[in-house]
Amino acid sequence: MTEIIKNVVIVNPEMPPEEGWVMIKGDEVIKTGSGTPKEQADVVTDGGGGWLLPGFVNTHGHAGSSLLRGAGDDMPLHEWLKNVMWPNEKRFDKNMVEAAGNLALAEMIKSGTTSFLDMYHLHMGEFAEKIDHAGLKAVLGRGMIGFGNADEQKGKLSEAENLAAAWHMKGNGRIRIGIMPHAPYTCPPDFMLKAAEIASSNNLLFHTHCAETSEETEEHIKRYGLHPVDHLNDLGIFDLNVLLAHAVHISPAHMDLFAEKHTAVSHNPKSNLKLGSGIAPAAEMMRRGVNVTIGTDSTASNNTLDMVEEMRMAAMLHKGKEENPASTAAEDILKAATIKGASALQFPDTGIIAPGWKADLILVDTASPHLTPALPERAVSHIVYAMKSTDIKSVWIHGSQVMKNRELLTLDEERVLFEADKQAKKLL
Numbered sequence: 001m002t003e004i005i006k007n008v009v010i011v012n013p014e015m016p017p018e019e020g021w022v023m024i025k026g027d028e029v030i031k032t033g034s035g036t037p038k039e040q041a042d043v044v045t046d047g048g049g050g051w052l053l054p055g056f057v058n059t060h061g062h063a064g065s066s067l068l069r070g071a072g073d074d075m076p077l078h079e080w081l082k083n084v085m086w087p088n089e090k091r092f093d094k095n096m097v098e099a100a101g102n103l104a105l106a107e108m109i110k111s112g113t114t115s116f117l118d119m120y121h122l123h124m125g126e127f128a129e130k131i132d133h134a135g136l137k138a139v140l141g142r143g144m145i146g147f148g149n150a151d152e153q154k155g156k157l158s159e160a161e162n163l164a165a166a167w168h169m170k171g172n173g174r175i176r177i178g179i180m181p182h183a184p185y186t187c188p189p190d191f192m193l194k195a196a197e198i199a200s201s202n203n204l205l206f207h208t209h210c211a212e213t214s215e216e217t218e219e220h221i222k223r224y225g226l227h228p229v230d231h232l233n234d235l236g237i238f239d240l241n242v243l244l245a246h247a248v249h250i251s252p253a254h255m256d257l258f259a260e261k262h263t264a265v266s267h268n269p270k271s272n273l274k275l276g277s278g279i280a281p282a283a284e285m286m287r288r289g290v291n292v293t294i295g296t297d298s299t300a301s302n303n304t305l306d307m308v309e310e311m312r313m314a315a316m317l318h319k320g321k322e323e324n325p326a327s328t329a330a331e332d333i334l335k336a337a338t339i340k341g342a343s344a345l346q347f348p349d350t351g352i353i354a355p356g357w358k359a360d361l362i363l364v365d366t367a368s369p370h371l372t373p374a375l376p377e378r379a380v381s382h383i384v385y386a387m388k389s390t391d392i393k394s395v396w397i398h399g400s401q402v403m404k405n406r407e408l409l410t411l412d413e414e415r416v417l418f419e420a421d422k423q424a425k426k427l428l
Contacts, residue, residue, distance in 0.1 A: 001025070001042045003399070008047035008363065009376045011383065012054070012353050013335040017376040022052060024359040027172065027398035031355055047363055050393060051379050053334075054351050055114025055360040056307035057341030060207075060245040060266035060295030062143070063104035063127065064097045064120040065089065067424040068300035077213050077275045085300060088427055094123055099423040101127045102416045104305060105134050109408060111306045111389035114360040114397045117243070117266070117295070117345055119143040119180040119207060121156075124163055132171040134410045135402045137360070139205055139345045140167065141180030146191030153191055161198050168204070174398060176346065178205035178243075184228040185216045189235060196237055205241050205346055208232075212246040213277045229254045238263050243344050245295065248278040252288070255281070259289035264344035267336070269313045270304075271297035283318035283327040286336075293341040294333075308389040311337050315384050330384040359399040364391050 006021040010032060020034040023041060031039065065085065072084030092100075101123075108116060115137035118127070124142055131138050142160040146153055164177040179199040181187040187195070187208075199206040211217050211228050220228045229250055232238060238261040247254070247265045258265060267282040285292050294314055296305045311333050318327040339351030350358045366374035370386050395403040402410050 002030075003043040003045060004037050004039060004041040005045045005047050005052060005361070005363070006037055007049055008052040009050070009379055010053075010353050011051050011379045013331065013339050013351070017051075017379045019376060022353060022359075022361070024396070024399045027358055027400075029353055029355055029357055029359050032353065045394075048365070048367075049374075050366050051364040051383065052353065052361055053364065053383065054338040054353055055362050055395065055397065056112045056337050057293065057345060057347075057351065058108065058113045058116040058295050058305065058307055059243060059264075059293040059341045059344055060268055060297055061104070061116060061118050061305065062120050062298035062300070063101045063118050064092070064122050066100035066104045066107075066299045067096060067420060067427065068298075069303045071300060071427070073274075075275075076215075077277055078215060080275060080301070089122070091427065092122060094126070096423040096426060097123045098126060098130070099416075099419040101130055102411065103420040104299070105130065105136060106408060106411050106413055106416045107299075107305045108136065109134070109395055109403050109411070110392070110406070111304075111308060112362040112392045112395065113305065113307050114362070114395065115342060115345060115347055115350060117141075117178070117207065119182075121145075125166060128163075128167045128170070128175055131175060135174075135397045135400055137174040137347060137350070137397060139176045139178050139207075141178040141207060143180050143182055144187065144191075144195065145182045146187030153194075157194055157198060160195070161202075164198075164202055164204060168202070172398065176205070178207045180207045183209035183212070183216070184231060185220055189224075189231070192232070192235055192237065196235070196240060199240050203241075205243060206237065207243045207245065210244045210247055211249040212272070213275075214249050217249045227251075227254070229257070233257060241346065243293070245297075246272065246277070246280060247285075248272055248280040250281065252284070255285050255288045255290055258285065262291070264291040264293055264340075266293050266295035266344070267314055268295045268297040268310075269317050270310060271301040273313075273317075274303075275301055279317060279321055282314065283322060286328075286332060291340055291344055292336055293344045294337045306389050307337055308387055308392075311384050330380050333384050334380055359396055361396040362392050363394040365393040366391070
């Protein structure tokens, strides 16, 4: 099937906005042009003069904990994990995790996310099935805490490997699997090495939390005599395809190491602020050539999966921290939320609207006071500094429309919300 989306302003990272149209065939963009299209298509969609841009890529999250939104606020990370997250997650059953996952998928689509990474430890195979049906793109991993005896550790690693065998590159390449040990402070070095071996032998992304708080960083140094980044480097982890979450408490030498090793970082500014973890030096990492991407973390620590909010926070935060309005540029933040995130998740044909690239698209309705004057030349500025996620009107992923005029097409939103409320009441 072919589709033309006409009467739009095409907004691409690193390219001037262009008033024109896009033609889709199957899962790809096959042609773009300016003005009015002369081509014919099976479906023609009038964009109403809105902005058409690549879908957002959320590079770090935990969808299975979405029912814990608002369950434990205003406490530091380790207190929050021990008193809110881990005790509640022990009570989760399959229906609760399913409701949480569906809620996360609905929220992501409605706020323009088309690709995401998810680290979780419960019912990931079932979540992959739901993602396949809903039409999103994802890198999934069995989150692993390396405590326990040898049999328990082996079981977690086997689950991670089995998930990869069952789901890697499924859904026409939309679903991919990564190896995701939780963090250096929860995974002993020998466990990290075993996880790394699975990632290496299967050419899978390696994803872990790292240096999120000063407490965990200092404790790691006391235990092993090394900063967690240096420890991971000594273990050879950065010779893999690595995406680190957070990297808040790091040095310039660590940033240079990331750039040298092509290690990407998921910057989660709202979660880091809410948990009092600190502010990652994302602007400095960008200047040193690190692939900095943007993630939301979970709704339990953010408390949304809204990449529009996350972009704005990432753009504003470092200007204030460095007392320099040029610390971040809107164009760089948009790239971090689209093409750079796609590259980090190993979706290399995603994040640009151009022939041969996947048709992951979001259409923004510009008919609002906060987006006016809606001049094409100001589109990138407005997207980063003024847009709201509710301005996103329609979403396509791999050429298939999953939201039209704010209505979800692959999920029953009313049912999703009902089930989420129903299942969350079990925690009261």
